[in-house]
Amino acid sequence: MRWRLFYREPSTLFWSYGFPLILTIALGIAFRNRPPDPVVLAVATDDGSADQEAIRTALGTLPLVKLRFLTQADAERQLHTGKVDLLLFPRHGDSQRRYLFDPTRPESRTARLLIDDLLQRAAGRADPIVVADSHVTVPGARYIDFLVPGLLGFGLMSSGLWGVGFVIAEMRSKRLLKRLAATPMSRSKFLLSFILTRGFFLLGELPLLLGFAYLLFGVPIRGSLVSLCAVALLGAFVFAGMGMLCATRAPNVQTVGGLINLISMPMMIGSGVFFSPSRFPDVLQPALKVLPLTALNDVLRGIMLDGAGLSDLAMPLVILSAWGAVAFALALWLFRWR
Amino acid sequence: MDSGHDAALVCRGLVKHYGSGKKLVRAVDGLDLKVQRGECFGLLGPNGAGKTTTIEVLEGLTEPTSGEVQVLGRSWQRDADWLRQRIGVSLQETNLSERLTVEETLRLFVSFYAQGPTIAELLARVSLEEKRDAWYLNLSGGQKQRLAVACALAGDPDILFLDEPTTGLDPQSRRQMWELLRAQKAAQRTILISTHYMEEAERLCDRVAVVDHGKVIALGTPAELIAKLGGGDVVEVTLDADVDLEELRVSSVTSVAVADDGHHYILHVGETHLAVPAVLEKVTHLGRKLVHLTTRSATLEDVFVALTGRHLRD
Numbered sequence: 187m188r189w190r191l192f193y194r195e196p197s198t199l200f201w202s203y204g205f206p207l208i209l210t211i212a213l214g215i216a217f218r219n220r221p222p223d224p225v226v227l228a229v230a231t232d233d234g235s236a237d238q239e240a241i242r243t244a245l246g247t248l249p250l251v252k253l254r255f256l257t258q259a260d261a262e263r264q265l266h267t268g269k270v271d272l273l274l275f276p277r278h279g280d281s282q283r284r285y286l287f288d289p290t291r292p293e294s295r296t297a298r299l300l301i302d303d304l305l306q307r308a309a310g311r312a313d314p315i316v317v318a319d320s321h322v323t324v325p326g327a328r329y330i331d332f333l334v335p336g337l338l339g340f341g342l343m344s345s346g347l348w349g350v351g352f353v354i355a356e357m358r359s360k361r362l363l364k365r366l367a368a369t370p371m372s373r374s375k376f377l378l379s380f381i382l383t384r385g386f387f388l389l390g391e392l393p394l395l396l397g398f399a400y401l402l403f404g405v406p407i408r409g410s411l412v413s414l415c416a417v418a419l420l421g422a423f424v425f426a427g428m429g430m431l432c433a434t435r436a437p438n439v440q441t442v443g444g445l446i447n448l449i450s451m452p453m454m455i456g457s458g459v460f461f462s463p464s465r466f467p468d469v470l471q472p473a474l475k476v477l478p479l480t481a482l483n484d485v486l487r488g489i490m491l492d493g494a495g496l497s498d499l500a501m502p503l504v505i506l507s508a509w510g511a512v513a514f515a516l517a518l519w520l521f522r523w524r
Numbered sequence: 525m526d527s528g529h530d531a532a533l534v535c536r537g538l539v540k541h542y543g544s545g546k547k548l549v550r551a552v553d554g555l556d557l558k559v560q561r562g563e564c565f566g567l568l569g570p571n572g573a574g575k576t577t578t579i580e581v582l583e584g585l586t587e588p589t590s591g592e593v594q595v596l597g598r599s600w601q602r603d604a605d606w607l608r609q610r611i612g613v614s615l616q617e618t619n620l621s622e623r624l625t626v627e628e629t630l631r632l633f634v635s636f637y638a639q640g641p642t643i644a645e646l647l648a649r650v651s652l653e654e655k656r657d658a659w660y661l662n663l664s665g666g667q668k669q670r671l672a673v674a675c676a677l678a679g680d681p682d683i684l685f686l687d688e689p690t691t692g693l694d695p696q697s698r699r700q701m702w703e704l705l706r707a708q709k710a711a712q713r714t715i716l717i718s719t720h721y722m723e724e725a726e727r728l729c730d731r732v733a734v735v736d737h738g739k740v741i742a743l744g745t746p747a748e749l750i751a752k753l754g755g756g757d758v759v760e761v762t763l764d765a766d767v768d769l770e771e772l773r774v775s776s777v778t779s780v781a782v783a784d785d786g787h788h789y790i791l792h793v794g795e796t797h798l799a800v801p802a803v804l805e806k807v808t809h810l811g812r813k814l815v816h817l818t819t820r821s822a823t824l825e826d827v828f829v830a831l832t833g834r835h836l837r838d
Contacts, residue, residue, distance in 0.1 A: 360618075360619040361615055361617060361618055361619065362618070362619060362620060362621065364585060364615060365613065365615055365618050365620070365675075367585060368583050368584065368585055368608065368611070368613040368615075369608060369613075369633065369636040369637075369679075370605060370608040370609045370636050370637060370638075370679070371636045523585075524585065524586070
């Protein structure tokens with residue numbers, strides 16, 4: 187019964203299968219691996235024309251550098267809006283060359299190092315130690331590699347909370363729960379059926395998402411596939427339990443929707459779906475670490491990118507399971523059939 | 525008095541309150557009821573009278589604030605599982621799952637019960653064979669209600685509870701439903717119907733309890749209740765101006781009441797052919813003009829108006 191209800195409801199199909207897929211594709215394209223962008227250098231033209239020529243000779247033909255000759259006012263404006271990475275004031279009379287840039291912007295920092303290196307060598311600097319460069323691009327450290335496990339976790343959370351919580355609240359508001367309560371139907375079996383069908387659907391979601399990610403972007407799965415599936419299943423169950431907890435008393439879909447949003451928004455932002463939670467201030471870290479989605483993402487990433495085994499990831503697994511157990515226990519205790 | 529064990533349903537002093545303090549709602553306020561096995565019993569009253577709350581307590585869906593409730597001689601606290609196998613329920617405004625077919629819905633309900641009719645039999649009983657593979661959301665209102673009754677019959681219940689089974693249906697669907705219910709009556713099932721349609725109560729029910737503000741204000745067969753009005757017929761007159769009520773108490777008129785819409789009087793009479801000429805004569809005598817005159821049989825609606833001064837449907 188639950189299966190039929192699922193596939194016949196077009197909106198559920200979209201949100202469970204389509205949305206994570208589209209998101210992965212879109213973000214993967216946006217953050218795809220590209221050859222390094224050229225550095226954009228602005229050279230102030232207000233004075234020092236002789237030095238300007240020297241700079242143009244040194245850098246003008248390099249593909250890695252985009253040169254723009256602008257007045258100081260224009261150059262500073264473009265620097266502030268990020269169109270230009272670095273501003274160089276040429277030598278004029280007794281003054282030195284001067285760089286103007288924002289050291290907190292990674293592109294500007296790189297630009298400063300690169301440009302100065304090029305100019306110094308063009309002016310004749312000799313490096314005492316000879317080095318050679320080897321380039322290697324291995325999947326695992328790219329943004330898309332970070333993102334896919336995060337999206338998987340996010341998808342598991344969303345379909346658990348919405349797929350179970352929303353559906354139950356809707357059944358309650360349509361009095362269907364009440365109708366079923368008047369039958370001899372076993373109540374625990376009813377709730378269990380939601381959990382089981384979540385697991386069932388997962389068998390479809392998981393290969394789809396991971397398959398796509400692997401084929402399109404080469405996202406690796408270094409660890410055991412079996413472990414990965416087991417963890418995904420655990421995650422689905424835990425969030426199904428949390429969805430059920432949200433729906434224990436909610437009288438209608440608006441209330442439960444509000445509750446689910448309240449729970450999932452902080453996790454969407456702070457649990458490491460789109461970026462690492464370590465970017466948040468230290469004082470928040472303990473709280474973030476303990477969130478169920480953070481735990482799930484840590485485990486997924488550990489398996490996929492680090493090839494870690496389940497014993498290495500014991501801590502987040504325990505956290506995740508604890509959330510699940512508590513959510514279920516509370517849901518069973520608090521559930522209202524009216 | 526027969527012992528409680530013969531009765532299908534017993535309520536003694538049933539009270540159900542919601543909320544507290546200023547927001548206290550006395551949905552049911554001291555209700556007594558006894559329904560015999562095999563009878564079709566009606567709870568007749570306007571919206572908000574406490575009918576639905578009473579039925580939900582009897583169905584085991586709500587706990588009473590106080591009072592005693594026995595169903596088939598058992599109590600809900602001790603024998604809930606046993607009772608659920610033996611009752612069938614159709615709630616007010618049930619919406620079943622929209623994207624399941626009729627057959628799938630029935631299969632679900634049939635699966636709950638240890639014994640009962642087959643799906644084919646159920647479909648036949650409610651005349652939904654053609655709609656076997658239709659999705660619930662594509663059914664008409666009448667068909668949805670019939671499906672709800674089929675679900676209620678899924679376990680071959682000893683008691684059938686129907687809360688407002690024909691509300692919102694067009695007249696034809698309503699008649700179809702009544703046919704269906706009459707067939708169930710013939711099968712000796714105990715049926716409890718709650719309704720605010722007096723016609724429904726009159727046609728289907730062996731006995732009726734008139735309910736208002738959470739209490740039973742009258743109880744008996746429809747004929748008994750109407751007879752208490754003092755005459756089985758009603759004459760309604762509309763005049764061009766008011767008259768004193770006592771003036772209209774002429775031969776064979778047992779009671780006079782004023783209706784809300786100006787100069788309109790409702791007379792309960794024993795014999796119409798005697799009352800009408802007497803009334804007309806009195807009206808002329810008083811110098812008034814007759815605008816409108818209707819004669820009809822008394823109904824349970826009149827019973828309700830006589831008891832409360834209000835209509836069943838306000």
